[in-house]
Amino acid sequence: MDAASCGWVARRRACWLSSRKGDLLPQNTPPEEWGWATCEPPFCGQLLFKGSKPVPPRVFFEQGFKPLWSPGDVLRGLAKPFFVFTREFFHPLDQCQGSSAAAVQRFHADSRRFPAAAYEEASLLWRQSEWRVPAPDERSMMMGDGYPAGVNSWGSVVNLLRLQFDRVVIPENVWALTGQNLECCNLRLPQAFAAFQRGRGQQWHHLPPRPLLARDRAEIFAGNSGQRYASDTSKGLDHLLPPGLGKSAHMSEAMRLPSPFAAKPWPEADISFLNETLRVAPAKNPAFIAVVTALLRWPDLTQAQSFLFGLPIVGDVPFSGVFRNIHEAAHDVEEPSAWLEREGSQVVDDLLTEGPPKDHDVILRGETDRLFGHGKWRPLERFVISQPDGKQRVIDNARKTGHNAHTQMLETIHTVSVDFVASCSRDALHTLFAGNHDLSPPACDWLLLLRLGTDDLPDAYRGHPVAEEHLRFSVISVWVPGCGWRFSVLWGLAYGLEAAVVAFNRLPLLGIAACRRMASSFCAAYFDDELSLEFVRDADVSQRGLHLVFGLMGSPPQPAKRFWAAANRCYLGTSVHVGQACSEGTIRVQPKTSSVQKVVAKLGAALESKRLSRDEAGKLRGDVQWLFASCHGAWARFAGPVLQRCQYGDDPVLAERDLLVLSALRSMAQMARPRDIEVWSPPPPCMLIYTDASFEDDQLRLGWVIFAPPPYKPLGGTCAVPPQVVREWLPRRQQIFPGEALCLLILPLLYPHVLEGHDLLWFIDNAAAVSAAVKAASAQEDVFEIVHMACLLRARLGCRSWFEWVGSDSNPSDGLSRLGIANIWTCGQPWWLEEVGFPPKAFRSTLRTALLRV
Known part of the structure; x- marks a missing residue:
């Protein structure tokens, strides 16, 4: 047999083939897609693969490297396969005969680890000009192991479990039994996400969650709704065009820009993994949490043990490695012991002399278990808030009592929003029907019936224990009518503690990752509120996967608060309707x-x-x-x-x-x-608009150019602003800022029929005006009124607007704002030019009245 006939690597071996029915001989019918070829004695025949696709059909190469040929070319005899794979050792020089000079040079550069022939171009992996020999896992896959190697074995999992419970004395026979049980399990499938990442050339050894940064949220919001921040802010996206292009080049480049409202895929890699799977179709349980942590290559190795020993709530809170780093974390936080020594007893004495807190009559009496000695503990002051549904929730004011001030956090959480539903639905549709350009998604009877389910985890903060050495800081103070202040130890995390936010969210974050990567569940979490997105008709795959994972983790969702998947559901105070996603390609969100x-x-x-x-x-x-x-x-x-x-x-x-x-x-x-x-159709091309204002010799003039779609010609306009309009504004040395903002209001008033229903890409050469336009707000009252009314007018016209800064030298409306239609460069353009009168509705007095009658 020659392995080269399978498309990957040369390997000729003599073998004897037999089965229970006898020997496999040339006169027997070979297996499907295999055939016999004549062979020289003493061999009786050669078995060759004759299928149309290589075996294995696909190999996952790391870091973006790949061979110079395709395995199909090897099957057709158009390319040479990899040289025979051998063991790695320091090879002698006598094997260089017959190899090219370049291969010999690479042979020496790689410390002669393999034969010189293994360094020929066709036997290497390439990434542009970089080369390397195949890794052991890649060689294993090419030789027939169709699943990427590097999967954690049961022994590796046991070692990771030991690492997570290093403070717990566990007998060796327990570890041996754990290893025996794991050896009987299929550990490959739960680690499919690691294989997916490795196959894409991404980091796979450690797989923490990807924090959703401000830039990610801005990109998501841009695809679902519109612009969130100006480009010159830290949270804004990059400018669409570079500065200094000049007027003609800027207009030309702007017309070729893709729509800034084009949606970007959801940034978390495990959502991409889920899209691919669609295409192919009471007390916590620390032990299971530890196993999931090991299988997922999760960096938070202390969470499982924390359910045995408790969580810290003050002082230095250890870094978990799954949240976004806080780079500006303070380093001068007072030690909790010094804090108690300084004011512990005095605070309690002062509290005992105070009267009852607000709404004290609705706080149930707490039972004090024990105190920690005079001045050796610090209470949390409890108060009540009434929620919209009438439920009353107790809050422990850790800010007032100094607990939060004496806590040093090294990371902060990231949360999800309802935009997750729209973005994931869009990603799934585009993955399933890639290349389809119909007006609506194709029918798919067995698969697509988009639905949304919600769940609520039990206990929330109270289900997470406080570390024993920190219980002295977890004492609540309760006002009991007729008795005064009473104290009780709170064994679970308190609402109001800064440390509790990160400590609690570690569990749902791990659980959601396990649901996505091990149970093919499209799900997300906002604290203890869980969301499941279903795509498979008549099967709640995502929600049942979520119930299974969190149930095994010891935190099963509450049946009383469970809402099975349906086309209409409420999540985070928002009504989400997904029933038209597969028929009309839209998802509706409303309060x-x-x-x-x-x-x-x-x-x-x-x-x-x-x-x-x-x-x-x-x-x-x-x-x-x-x-x-x-x-x-x-x-x-x-x-x-x-x-x-x-x-x-x-x-x-x-x-x-x-x-x-x-x-x-x-x-x-x-x-x-x-x-x-x-969530289906791409955004239409944007209408380009340039505006500008000049304030010279106490005269404010506006200019604009609108590149409307056919049959309209590009429209250049100008308008002189009456002095009485400027006098209504706040007094300034020059009025460029409100003048630039005024263009935003003038155009919807003058050309509603032109702008209606279009996406607008609007260029302004004043950064302050761009910022005010994006936010529809300003700290200066008159500008606030202008930009806010302009925003309302665009909303009524059904316009989405994207605002960008442009330099004055590249702004084609610059001449119109200075000399009007008499500008020479402007007159040379193929535009319709006009000078218009100032609309009365843009006077500030009229504007303020209109705002109050919205």
């Missing part, structure tokens, strides 16, 4: 009715009392931002100045204009429209 009613009720109470306290303003501001994040995010900023002044100021009384603003905000909340996210 829950209860969220709208909550905001409307709070605004109604403020309008009736004509007062808004600091606490109420802060809560209302958060509720408004959460509400409009589901639909039109910029609307949340409409009442921003009023709410900020009430939240951080000392006067809760609302002025007449404040009442008008809050009344308008209530109307906006009542008519909040849903957000439809396209």
